[in-house]
Each structure stands twice: as structure tokens, then as C-alpha cells.
Amino acid sequence: MIPYFPLDDANIYASVPSELFISSSRYSTSSGATPLFFEIFDQESERRLNLIKKNVGDQLFKQLNEKQKHFLSNVVGTVSLAGAKPHHFDGKI
């Protein structure tokens, strides 16, 4: 299982195993590689934001800025009781 790392963790590059790095123009690092982890995190984050949007309604949701959306995707539904695993990321690729 791959542990969960917050997106803004400064040590993420040091923590993610090298085999998870792939080339992409979307994120740039000093080595030109992109953590696959980020791609998966983005998908999960987007899925959760869509759920929040559905729950709170378009009118309220569209008033949020990007930083607030990022915050919401990090705090809503973090304590999942299903198997008592972190809701953020289950480590499966």
C-alpha cells in the first residue's frame, strides 16, 4: 500500500518511490518527471469536488475560489468508516 501524502507536502518528491514517476508536461520537476501519484490524486480530488458540488448546489459552489475548492476536497469526507481506511486515497493504482 502507498501511504497518503498531502499535495502540498514539501517532502513529497523524497517520499514517493521513483517507479511512480512518469513523464508529463502537466507537472514539472527538476528531473522533468511527474509523480503518477499526483495524477491519481487529481482524479480523486475532482471526484470529491463533483460530489460536493452536487451536495451544496451550483449556485453556492460557483462562488468558491480555487484555493477554497482545494481545501474542501481535502477536508470533506476524510474519516471514512468503511474499513477505517483514509478516504483520500486507498493506495490502489
Place this chain on the structure above:
Amino acid sequence: MAVKIAQKESVFLDANFLAGISIPEHPDHVKAQKMLVWLLVNECNMKTSMLCIYELLGVVRKVQNRIRGNRPGIRKINTILEKLSFSGITLKLVFNKINFSYKAISGNIDVTVNSLQSGGYISFSKLDHLHLPRALEGIKNYGLAPGDAFHLSVMENDGLKKIITADKDFKKTKLTPVSFK
């Protein structure tokens, strides 16, 4: 949702609200999300305390028990059935398997607390021995539960008047409870 909070106002977040936000299986999960988005949009200054995180752990257990069927009502029925046992045979309502442990959810709580602090929208109020006298006053004057009395003390110390909560006990105090339900 009748919101009685002004733009950029400071509010305290009670444990039941944090539980509503963070537990997807919580009955008020959607309502808590709506309130949190409203508070963000209106740039409210949100505060909570580590005592709320302690209480959050208890709520996680309660919600888990509720899902698994371990409700107080069923436990009461089992107590009655136990008393009615005949020739050593006792009927019992069996819950779904309960495998709750605080150890299992400790990682989730760690993620939750880090996430709550990450955006700079929610801060944690200080709580120490100096809050005890006011907390005891809260118990004495308003009949508050110990946890609520400490929230009251923290809020008074920080000059906060409004609390986002589902707890009606705060109506007895000078605070303004704002329900998210």
C-alpha cells in the same frame, strides 16, 4: 438554512459540525458541507479546539455503532431479554460484527486535523488550565456537559459569540448557537 452570521464574522466550530464534515456516513454530512461552503464563501474566520477533535473520535464511534446496529434501544431490549432467560436459554438481538477500534481510525484523524489546518481557513484555539475556572462556571451556571463548558470557556477567552453546532444546550448560555441542520 437560516444563517445568522455576518460576512467575515468569527465563529467556533463544534465537534458535531466537524463530524458532519468529515464522516461521509454521518446523517448530517450534506448539511454540514453546505454550511462549510457558506462560511468559506462569506470569508468567516473559523476556529475550533483540540477538545473538539477528541470529541470527534467519540462521534466516529457513535456513527459506526449506528451503522452496525449497535443502538442504545437494541441494547436495552437485550437487557430485558437477559432478565427473561428461561432454563439458561437467553434470546439476544445480535449486532452486525463490530470491529471498531480507535487505533484503526487514528490515521484518518491525523489526515483530518492536518487538512483542517492546511488551507488557513480554520485555526485551533489554545486550551489550557486557565480555561478551567470559566468551564466550571459554565457547568454550574448553565448545567453544561464538561466538553461544552470548555468550549464556552475557550470561546469567551477568544471573544467568540457564535458556535456552529447541533447542540441545543448552548441556547442556555450567552452564546449564539447556529444550527447547521
